[in-house]
Amino acid sequence: MLRLWEDALRDADEVIKADPQGPWGYERRHAALHGLQRYDEAINAYTRMLTLIEESLDQDVRQLGKKYVLPSQSETVIENIVRGVFKICPLVLIDVESGRLCNGLERMHTFKSESQFKELISSMTEVTDNGRILPVVVKYFQYVTFSHVWEGKEPSFQDVKLVYSVWDLDSSPLNEKLRNFCEVPLVRKDGYRWAWSDTCCIDKTISTVLNQSLTMMYKWYEASAATLVLLANVTSPAALGGLTNSIWMTRAWTAQELLASKVIRFYDRNWKPYLGDTHSNHKESPEIMQELADAIGLAREIITAFNPDDLSA
Numbered sequence: 001m002l003r004l005w006e007d008a009l010r011d012a013d014e015v016i017k018a019d020p021q022g023p024w025g026y027e028r029r030h031a032a033l034h035g036l037q038r039y040d041e042a043i044n045a046y047t048r049m050l051t052l053i054e055e056s057l058d059q060d061v062r063q064l065g066k067k068y069v070l071p072s073q074s075e076t077v078i079e080n081i082v083r084g085v086f087k088i089c090p091l092v093l094i095d096v097e098s099g100r101l102c103n104g105l106e107r108m109h110t111f112k113s114e115s116q117f118k119e120l121i122s123s124m125t126e127v128t129d130n131g132r133i134l135p136v137v138v139k140y141f142q143y144v145t146f147s148h149v150w151e152g153k154e155p156s157f158q159d160v161k162l163v164y165s166v167w168d169l170d171s172s173p174l175n176e177k178l179r180n181f182c183e184v185p186l187v188r189k190d191g192y193r194w195a196w197s198d199t200c201c202i203d204k205t206i207s208t209v210l211n212q213s214l215t216m217m218y219k220w221y222e223a224s225a226a227t228l229v230l231l232a233n234v235t236s237p238a239a240l241g242g243l244t245n246s247i248w249m250t251r252a253w254t255a256q257e258l259l260a261s262k263v264i265r266f267y268d269r270n271w272k273p274y275l276g277d278t279h280s281n282h283k284e285s286p287e288i289m290q291e292l293a294d295a296i297g298l299a300r301e302i303i304t305a306f307n308p309d310d311l312s313a
Helices: 002-018 024-035 039-055 059-067 071-086 104-112 115-123 130-140 157-163 173-188 207-223 254-260 286-296 300-304 308-312
Strands: 093-095 143-147 194-196 226-230 264-267
Touching (some): 002 024, 024 039, 024 115, 039 059, 039 071, 039 115, 071 104, 071 115, 071 130, 093 104, 115 130, 143 207, 173 226, 207 254, 254 300, 286 300
Parallel strands (some): 143 194, 143 226, 226 264
Antiparallel strands (some): 093 194
């Protein structure tokens, strides 16, 4: 297939050479470059085609130009869909690749530099397909959440901002804990670019931010791709009963984090999967869920499929 697109690109360039002011060689060049996944060049070729159509002396050609979508129009549609997704996302997330704390505008900027965004812009030539855009946006902005017990002076929003990245924090145990959390999606190659921790992703010096975060926290865990639980006092190899006797089970906040999360994974103090269970979702582990059910006195079905609306039924 690659060879076919390379041949198509050569053919397009020959058409452009023969008629530099004609738009249709650029249309063919755009298609070939898109097929080669050279999206920046493809968008440039498409933009050049639109310019030549607009400048054409042929009224019929200019009329044909009305069927095409401007890249700026596609960008606006995508931005609106991203903002809709952001409504159920935390205000700040960690970019696990760079280690930076990013607000919504910064995450939008990062997305626009990615091939996924450019492929969407390049492919939307005659219609903006919201049904195609939404899954790409949702997948890109998936994030994992951290559930743990605070153990002292955890790295704060200001601490990370001061050194630019979680990867630049000093090597204290609590900084290492945060870094280990960020490394899990990278090591597992889950494809999750973003992560959230209640330690450094909330600017607690701003009361409105803190209040909004406390109000939305259940929703943020619920919307996360996965919640990673660190059982800091459970040693490797973990045995059945370690979760029951963990410090994590004594922390009030963990109840909502457990129940809200649709996907959850438990790790011992060395970041090894609890009981050696490497499955992607421990809510599908009968053994782990039964241990939790026995420990907290809730039926397994409530833990695995909790719905807060049931409380008011």
